[in-house]
Amino acid sequence: MEKAIVVEAHPLDAIIRSDRMPHIWCPGCGIGIAMRCYAAAILESGIPVDHHIVVSGIGCTGRVAGYMDLDSYHSTHGRAIPFATGLKLANPDLMVTVFSGDGDLAAIGGNHLIHAARRNVDIKVVCVNNFNYGMTGGQVGPTTPYTARGTTAPYGNPEQPFNLPSLVSASGANYVSRWTTLHVRQLKRDILACFARPGFNFIEVLAPCPIGFGKLNNIPDGLEEMELYRQRCVLTENGEVDLDVLSIDLREDKPIYIGEFVQRNRPVFKPVRIG
Amino acid sequence: MSKPRVRAGKFFMHGDHACAEGALAAGCNFFAGYPITPSTEIAEHLAYRLPQVGGTFIQMEDELASVAAIIGASAAGVRSMTATSGPGLSLMMENLGLAVMLETPCVIVDIQRGSPSTGLPTMAGQSDVMQARWGSHGDYEIVAYAPSSPQEIFDLTVLAFNVADRFRTPVILLGDEVIGHMMERVVIPPEGEIPHWERKRPKSPPENKGDYKAFLADDDDLVPPMAHAGEGYHVHFTGLTHDELGYPDMDADTHHRLVTRLGEKIRRNADQFIRAEELYLDDAEIVVISYGCTARSARRAVREAREQGIKAGILRLISIWPFPEKRVEALGEQARAFIVAEMNLGQIRREVERFVSQPVVGVHHAGGAMIPPEPIFEAICSAGSKT
Numbered sequence: 001m002e003k004a005i006v007v008e009a010h011p012l013d014a015i016i017r018s019d020r021m022p023h024i025w026c027p028g029c030g031i032g033i034a035m036r037c038y039a040a041a042i043l044e045s046g047i048p049v050d051h052h053i054v055v056s057g058i059g060c061t062g063r064v065a066g067y068m069d070l071d072s073y074h075s076t077h078g079r080a081i082p083f084a085t086g087l088k089l090a091n092p093d094l095m096v097t098v099f100s101g102d103g104d105l106a107a108i109g110g111n112h113l114i115h116a117a118r119r120n121v122d123i124k125v126v127c128v129n130n131f132n133y134g135m136t137g138g139q140v141g142p143t144t145p146y147t148a149r150g151t152t153a154p155y156g157n158p159e160q161p162f163n164l165p166s167l168v169s170a171s172g173a174n175y176v177s178r179w180t181t182l183h184v185r186q187l188k189r190d191i192l193a194c195f196a197r198p199g200f201n202f203i204e205v206l207a208p209c210p211i212g213f214g215k216l217n218n219i220p221d222g223l224e225e226m227e228l229y230r231q232r233c234v235l236t237e238n239g240e241v242d243l244d245v246l247s248i249d250l251r252e253d254k255p256i257y258i259g260e261f262v263q264r265n266r267p268v269f270k271p272v273r274i275g
Numbered sequence: 276m277s278k279p280r281v282r283a284g285k286f287f288m289h290g291d292h293a294c295a296e297g298a299l300a301a302g303c304n305f306f307a308g309y310p311i312t313p314s315t316e317i318a319e320h321l322a323y324r325l326p327q328v329g330g331t332f333i334q335m336e337d338e339l340a341s342v343a344a345i346i347g348a349s350a351a352g353v354r355s356m357t358a359t360s361g362p363g364l365s366l367m368m369e370n371l372g373l374a375v376m377l378e379t380p381c382v383i384v385d386i387q388r389g390s391p392s393t394g395l396p397t398m399a400g401q402s403d404v405m406q407a408r409w410g411s412h413g414d415y416e417i418v419a420y421a422p423s424s425p426q427e428i429f430d431l432t433v434l435a436f437n438v439a440d441r442f443r444t445p446v447i448l449l450g451d452e453v454i455g456h457m458m459e460r461v462v463i464p465p466e467g468e469i470p471h472w473e474r475k476r477p478k479s480p481p482e483n484k485g486d487y488k489a490f491l492a493d494d495d496d497l498v499p500p501m502a503h504a505g506e507g508y509h510v511h512f513t514g515l516t517h518d519e520l521g522y523p524d525m526d527a528d529t530h531h532r533l534v535t536r537l538g539e540k541i542r543r544n545a546d547q548f549i550r551a552e553e554l555y556l557d558d559a560e561i562v563v564i565s566y567g568c569t570a571r572s573a574r575r576a577v578r579e580a581r582e583q584g585i586k587a588g589i590l591r592l593i594s595i596w597p598f599p600e601k602r603v604e605a606l607g608e609q610a611r612a613f614i615v616a617e618m619n620l621g622q623i624r625r626e627v628e629r630f631v632s633q634p635v636v637g638v639h640h641a642g643g644a645m646i647p648p649e650p651i652f653e654a655i656c657s658a659g660s661k662t
Contacts, residue, residue, distance in 0.1 A: 017511075017522075020522065050481070050505060050506070050507040050509075051505055053504050053505065055347070065511070065513070066511055066513060066522070066523060069509050070509055071502075071504045071505060071506075071508065071509055071510050072509075072510070072511045072512070073347070073350060073377075073504075073511075073512045073513075074511070074512065074513035074514065074515065074523075075343060075346075075347075075370075075373060075514065076343070076369055076370055076373050076514055078339075079339060079340070079343035079369075079370060079373075081340075082307075082335060082339070082340035082341075082343035082344045082347070083343040083344065083346060083347035083350075084347060085307075085333070085335075085340075085344050085347065086305065086307060086333075086343065086344030086345055086346065086347030086348035086349075086350075086351075086355065087347035087348060087350055087351045087504055088347075089305065089331045089333060089344075089348065090304075090305055090331070090347070090348035090349075090350075090351035090352070090353040090355070091351040091352070091353075091503075091504065091505055093505065094351070094504060094505045111336050111337060111339075111340075112336065112339075112340050112343075115335075115336035115340070271325075271326070271330075271331035271332065271333065272322075272326040272332065273326050273329065274278075274326040274327050275278070275327060
């Protein structure tokens, strides 16, 4: 076995709470990769670090707020978006990013997700989608593919999943994209672009959860899922792809469409002012 | 800014509007809410008024979102409020606990109606008293006020914001449909006469943020100074059990210490914000305890009893929580009997029974119509005749 490489410093130490390491995520988990892209984007954004705020809900991805050396708010399950909405409207100078998981944002927080998109409130949402509830041990969630297994669906998921880009687009978001944890450069670039683009911007990030989702669905290794991304991802640009074909089932040998799906310029929510 | 924030003057004003004007006078600059009878006029009035003074009104998709939004706004340093009724208060319980745990000030107005469930949407109730106290999971203390006139709803809304900020806690204003929909004289003082209690702020500048621990409470009042989002302190707020830095700490001792301090913070400082009105209590043998709209009937009943020569007095609870247990215990030293009049089936009666040894007679109604003075008067006479 090779010796572990020990480093004294990390290039992102300036913006990560290194005193909180090691993190809670499992080997092979993709959340740390997505967080790293967010951290790098913040440092390159030109926006003062003090003006970046991260709000999370509950779950594995919800722990991102606790690891970023920013003003960071780890709210309740599903409520990151309304919490962030209040915070942003109270101080519009801040760059408020919600960083949370698919179960948090699309199940218990699903109503807030669609209404924030409808309102087109000026917050950025990074949704790490690992197709299950990882923290609680692999239960099916709103993105789990039909017939895929979870600990609460031992005979296969009897429900249809959400297609998140289609859902958020239909709800009215100004911007919708999808990447995977393999596409780190594109993801960082996209988060940077979202900082500069007004309105409700939604990025779905597909991420391996080998312990929760993978082991029950024949993708028990994070790297193996990354290889699936490499083989199957098809890059599309705004409007090129029918939103209906964006649903994902990693068990099927069919394209996973990634890229920027929706770019609009709808009016951004602003509090009414008179006089 | 085309209109004044504080509409100083004398008005014939609707209770819900008085609440909204009280919020403005207190400096509230953010309201998030969801329409629900009989509190909707508060939202409507603030939708009209906040844009005039540079504040933010947003109608959310539900009460879960409403309370999350006001906590978020408060985290950015803005005085914030929502208003609802019983069914909405039930939905807010999740994030009420978050506000307690994050020690983030906010004001939740509950204009009570007949409950449980959808109950009597347009008619009065006082049955959210225990929900206000215990509705969110876990051990915590809450501050709640029960106005009994439009003037008082104005005054107590101001006080609610002040207590929330000063002690970093959510505060509930437990109004009721009668008071919310009543038109009565309201005097709004000039801006300079509105009391203002400050939120405690970090003593060291953000450059020395290592010196500041966001959840390290001062020894005297157990309140930690609060930094706001965007100031540069890089705070971490979590609903998880956390240490003095705000970092999650899954440790039984840390948990016990934190939960104990959060409760003690309210109890230790309670004398600064407990409020009650006392009438004829000096020599009272029969003590009537009431609050909110029912206290108006109770006051009349007590006056009539005095006219009949019965030594009755009234303790009108203005703050419901924390319960004024010391005062009630002291009254237990002099009174022969207690009567609790309330528009529920015994929520505060049970609380009174915990602190006195005398019989406690309840004058109760499940809600829908005000309890008139007569049954309270009869209860006083009945207690007075038992010697």
